[in-house]
Amino acid sequence: MLYREVGQFKTSYAQDMAIFPIRQDRIALWLTLAIAFIVVPLLDIFQIWPFKGEYLIRAILIPFLILALAAIGLNILTGYCGQLSLGSGAFMAIGAYSAYKFVTGVSIMALHIPPLPVFISIILGGFMAAFVGILFGIPSLRIKGLYLAVATLAAQFFFDWLFIRVKWFTNYTSSGSVAAPDPLIFFGYPVTRPVEKYLVCLIVVTAFALLAKNLVRGNIGRQWQATRDQDIAAELMGIRPLYAKLSAFAVSSFFMGVAGALWAFVYLGAWEPLAFNIDRSFQILFMVIIGGLGSILGSFLGAAFILVLPILLDQVPHALGIPITVETVSLLVFLIVGALICWLLIVEPHGFARLWGTAKEKLRLWPYPY
Amino acid sequence: MKKLTLALAAFAIGATGMVGPAIAQQNEQFVPALVYRTGPYAPNGIPFADGVADYWTLINERDGGINGVKLVMEECETGYATDKGVECYERLKGKGPTGAAYFSPLSTGITFALTEKVPGDKIPLLTMGYGRSESRNGAVFPWNFVAVGSYWTAADVAIQHIAKELGGMDKLKDKKISLVYHDSPYGKEPIPALEARAAKNGFTFKAIPVTHPGVEQKSQWLAIRQDRPDYVLLWGWGVMNSTSIKEAAAVGYPRDKMIGVWWSGAEPDVTPAGDQSTGYKALMLQHGAGKFKVHEDLDKNVVSKGKSVAKDTYAQVLYNRGLINSMIGVEAIRTAQKKYGNKPLTGEQIRWGFENLNLTEARIKELGFEGMLQPMRFSCEDHQGADVARVQQWDGKAWKTISDYYKADLSILDPMVKEQSAKYATEKKITPRDCSKES
Numbered sequence: 001m002l003y004r005e006v007g008q009f010k011t012s013y014a015q016d017m018a019i020f021p022i023r024q025d026r027i028a029l030w031l032t033l034a035i036a037f038i039v040v041p042l043l044d045i046f047q048i049w050p051f052k053g054e055y056l057i058r059a060i061l062i063p064f065l066i067l068a069l070a071a072i073g074l075n076i077l078t079g080y081c082g083q084l085s086l087g088s089g090a091f092m093a094i095g096a097y098s099a100y101k102f103v104t105g106v107s108i109m110a111l112h113i114p115p116l117p118v119f120i121s122i123i124l125g126g127f128m129a130a131f132v133g134i135l136f137g138i139p140s141l142r143i144k145g146l147y148l149a150v151a152t153l154a155a156q157f158f159f160d161w162l163f164i165r166v167k168w169f170t171n172y173t174s175s176g177s178v179a180a181p182d183p184l185i186f187f188g189y190p191v192t193r194p195v196e197k198y199l200v201c202l203i204v205v206t207a208f209a210l211l212a213k214n215l216v217r218g219n220i221g222r223q224w225q226a227t228r229d230q231d232i233a234a235e236l237m238g239i240r241p242l243y244a245k246l247s248a249f250a251v252s253s254f255f256m257g258v259a260g261a262l263w264a265f266v267y268l269g270a271w272e273p274l275a276f277n278i279d280r281s282f283q284i285l286f287m288v289i290i291g292g293l294g295s296i297l298g299s300f301l302g303a304a305f306i307l308v309l310p311i312l313l314d315q316v317p318h319a320l321g322i323p324i325t326v327e328t329v330s331l332l333v334f335l336i337v338g339a340l341i342c343w344l345l346i347v348e349p350h351g352f353a354r355l356w357g358t359a360k361e362k363l364r365l366w367p368y369p370y
Numbered sequence: 371m372k373k374l375t376l377a378l379a380a381f382a383i384g385a386t387g388m389v390g391p392a393i394a395q396q397n398e399q400f401v402p403a404l405v406y407r408t409g410p411y412a413p414n415g416i417p418f419a420d421g422v423a424d425y426w427t428l429i430n431e432r433d434g435g436i437n438g439v440k441l442v443m444e445e446c447e448t449g450y451a452t453d454k455g456v457e458c459y460e461r462l463k464g465k466g467p468t469g470a471a472y473f474s475p476l477s478t479g480i481t482f483a484l485t486e487k488v489p490g491d492k493i494p495l496l497t498m499g500y501g502r503s504e505s506r507n508g509a510v511f512p513w514n515f516v517a518v519g520s521y522w523t524a525a526d527v528a529i530q531h532i533a534k535e536l537g538g539m540d541k542l543k544d545k546k547i548s549l550v551y552h553d554s555p556y557g558k559e560p561i562p563a564l565e566a567r568a569a570k571n572g573f574t575f576k577a578i579p580v581t582h583p584g585v586e587q588k589s590q591w592l593a594i595r596q597d598r599p600d601y602v603l604l605w606g607w608g609v610m611n612s613t614s615i616k617e618a619a620a621v622g623y624p625r626d627k628m629i630g631v632w633w634s635g636a637e638p639d640v641t642p643a644g645d646q647s648t649g650y651k652a653l654m655l656q657h658g659a660g661k662f663k664v665h666e667d668l669d670k671n672v673v674s675k676g677k678s679v680a681k682d683t684y685a686q687v688l689y690n691r692g693l694i695n696s697m698i699g700v701e702a703i704r705t706a707q708k709k710y711g712n713k714p715l716t717g718e719q720i721r722w723g724f725e726n727l728n729l730t731e732a733r734i735k736e737l738g739f740e741g742m743l744q745p746m747r748f749s750c751e752d753h754q755g756a757d758v759a760r761v762q763q764w765d766g767k768a769w770k771t772i773s774d775y776y777k778a779d780l781s782i783l784d785p786m787v788k789e790q791s792a793k794y795a796t797e798k799k800i801t802p803r804d805c806s807k808e809s
Contacts, residue, residue, distance in 0.1 A: 059460035174562045175555035177482040269486030272555050326447040327407035
């Protein structure tokens with residue numbers, strides 16, 4: 001069938017260790033990147049369907065990319081290192097509010113930091129989230145599973161509370177809502193048009209996905225996976241749980257912090273702590289579970305499923321001219337998405353990534369997976 | 371194979387979703403509605419959305435549109451969530467031959483997010499009685515119209531009513547007034563105005579937050595029982611309001627010492643608490659519940675034809691507010707048509723219509739809104755147009771108006787609008803328009 005690797009010989013170590021050892025995978029990846037980087041902007045510039053107007057880019061592609069980045073972050077922690085976390089919303093909020101503080105200038109007592117450029121602020125927001133992630137990861141050395149989830153839930157509620165209560169974080173605005181700088185200036189270039197914002201998100205997400213892919217298949221990723229599979233065995237094999245777990249927390253929170261800053265700056269424009277509440281944490285956890293634990297590709301598939309599917313379903317009756325009210329539609333969407341999630345988890349408990357893996361195996365020798 | 375078929379089917383459905391509605395008629399004005407008919411805020415979202423829709427239907431049915439330009443409406447469910455609201459805004463803003471006429475999100479959170487987006491898309495934002503209080507200053511916020519009253523107006527009028535009940539402004543001294551508020555930008559907005567009043571009139575002000583969605587507020591009311599404030603102001607929305615009234619009854623706090631904002635003073639707020647609500651007071655965004663002349667037209671042209679979307683919400687407080695919201699929008703479009711011609715207009719042209727809207731007493735009477743609304747007029751400096759409000763009380767069956775119109779004290783509020791909008795302008799590097807040069 002299509003997916004046969006017969007005749008693809010690996011003649012060097014580099015080839016053997018490539019991220020995508022199979023030629024078909026490489027082609028698919030380059031095609032996806034070409035579509036994302038070249039075809040989409042071109043379609044947008046020439047306003048060709050379905051890119052007419054800004055809807056698809058501004059309301060679907062940008063949030064999809066940002067939440068996929070957050071899902072990659074959580075996947076590193078939960079999927080690769082096996083540490084269940086319900087604090088994703090909190091780490092995104094830390095990224096968003098720290099970036100906001102850096103971009104407007106910080107002064108704490110003797111320390112004065114002038115307003116920093118947007119991109120540096122976003123990255124620093126990620127580092128702040130990483131720092132807090134390490135702090136909240138410390139309990140993971142003693143507690144596991146659901147108990148750890150409860151500990152990270154504490155982070156979620158604590159930061160919800162902190163950003164609502166401590167007015168310093170919102171520069172003392174009376175309403176507690178803060179706004180991102182406008183226009184966003186990246187390296188001296190003002191990013192205003194939706195397609196430019198899309199490209200910024202795309203570049204960040206591509207770079208971070210590549211980073212994540214390389215991390216998880218390297219030394220540190222193997223340590224994470226060993227810890228996930230059997231932490232006592234991992235320890236006996238010489239893996240330090242302190243280092244493995246806290247590094248997973250740091251890297252994961254860094255990703256989520258950057259995603260949170262992008263969500264606030266690029267997608268929402270103005271936000272309040274409610275934008276990063278417990279629902280956001282659950283949304284990202286579902287993305288990871290539906291997409292596939294321990295898979296970078298799964299993070300993207302899960303994000304697409306959880307974010308995009310309800311939006312599409314929501315528009316079907318109106319597009320087809322079926323006269324039903326919006327509340328019926330939104331209840332139907334709840335029902336259908338809920339039923340699909342149940343169905344998917346029964347049919348394939350390991351999520352979309354596993355589904356894709358099985359499909360690839362079947363394509364090698366149709367119709368038998370091996 | 372089955373999976374593949376399913377995937378293809380899903381894709382096909384998705385693709386049709388992107389096509390959007392069939393080719394629109396040319397002589398149509400597209401009016402979008404961001405609504406929430408589901409979720410914890412639905413009891414209040416539904417009547418408002420019904421009123422908004424019914425008035426647009428009335429315009430089409432009775433007048434055949436605005437000067438012959440038919441209104442085409444589409445609703446989008448936001449669930450009161452900011453990210454969903456932004457998605458809905460993106461979905462609807464470009465529809466129709468000229469794009470969306472104006473947006474009314476009925477959510478302070480969504481208003482804050484859209485405030486950042488509307489200048490780029492050139493679509494006015496009509497936030498009647500909510501949103502950013504400082505957006506009254508049209509020089510800094512050209513696209514926002516916080517029509518009829520802001521949260522600061524409400525806060526000021528509430529204090530004036532308390533003073534009247536006590537027997538004079540001087541009696542406020544050393545009294546204790548607490549604010550129970552929804553812990554979001556919506557609930558926080560009145561705090562600066564109340565603090566300014568507390569400093570001026572010498573009462574002790576205490577703000578007590580309730581977390582979203584507001585069904586859990588036992589500890590807040592226990593604190594109130596301990597503290598015994600003379601009055602409690604309620605700044606809630608959705609299920610939070612009726613919960614507050616029930617909790618007040620549970621701790622024995624007198625309901626007639628509670629004054630809700632105009633978003634806490636409708637039927638869905640008091641009926642769930644039953645008899646416990648009797649005596650509860652709330653501000654009115656000028657209007658109350660009940661039928662007026664416009665309802666006769668609605669009965670004749672919309673309800674009797676079976677075209678009303680309202681069921682039991684008809685002529686309720688929030689339904690009537692929806693009517694007024696649509697009426698202001700429609701009149702803004704009409705005003706803009708005087709300048710740009712009787713054809714579908716762009717958001718930018720309609721913004722001019724809003725800014726030059728003048729609802730005189732005669733015009734309000736003509737529209738059938740007499741008794742619901744006082745004359746109001748927008749201008750470049752003033753995107754609010756009015757400063758008055760009344761107080762109503764729930765007698766167990768209906769809302770009764772118990773006060774005359776109060777006028778908010780502009781000597782307190784105007785400097786606040788100026789200061790906050792100037793702060794926004796510096797933060798966002800906006801050069802305020804010179805209003806003397808606007809026509």
